[in-house]
Amino acid sequence: MTKEQYLNELSLKLTKLPQAERDNAIIFYTEYIDDATENGKPMDEIIQTLGKPEDVAAKIIADYSVNKAKEKPSLTNGLKALIAVLSVFAIPIAAPAAVAIIVVIFALLIAVFSVAFSLIMAALGLYIAVAVMLGVSIVLMFSDPMLGMATLGASMIASGILILLAYCFIKLASVMVTGTSFLIKSIIDKNRKAGVNV
């Protein structure tokens, strides 16, 4: 593989990153290879010590995503960090760590699903209540305006709660996913053998 091929491939693997981040990494590794070559290292040896472009890219992306999720915790950032971290560390980990990770993911899935299920059920109930009350309030408006207004108010309150529930659900899910990616990263860090890629 030539220097150009190596850098091209690295750039391709970094397309997920913002342009500035990618340019930064490419500039760094271009200079790096130039300097190594000037020190008399053949390209083969440089690639061997540096690692394959996909491994180098995986490390850059993992670092970027985790930092971004820490800075701005959101569901998408958390998920991105989780995937990036898993893809770097997919390589050499001890069996107990793998088991721990599977258990963590499994537990997370159960937690998310049960929370989601209960929230969806609550939302469904509220939704029906809102629809019924809205209908009733319109009818009541003509016969007993006071009672009609009260029912309309109640249905407004219920729809407010509905929106709040949806918001809580999204927040909760993002916290859970971000938390899991940090948890998995720390499990892997602790279990990795000394000397293997930092």
Add this chain to the structure above:
Amino acid sequence: MDVQLKKGLMSTCVLAIVAREDTYGYKITQDTLQLLDASESALYPVLKRLEAQAFLTTYSKEYGGRLRRYYSITDLGRHQLVESKKELEEFKKVIDFIMEGGNEP
């Protein structure tokens, strides 16, 4: 070595290397790897983080017909290095004690 410990040491090593004189990515990597056993690709994220923390700044300078990015330590970086050295002093006492076979130094 513990990964977290190694990461911390690596950052401090890089600060110490750049504190001597402004230098470039390849040189920093080689100097660090003489001390710590890690992969070469581990240095880029460390440098980027130190830059984001404003401990290091970069500038480009022409070298042999091309541009080379030099890293330079900031005042904040020097302050951080002093703090890290204080922390390591504490470690050193413990390490000396362990290495002396648990005898009072």
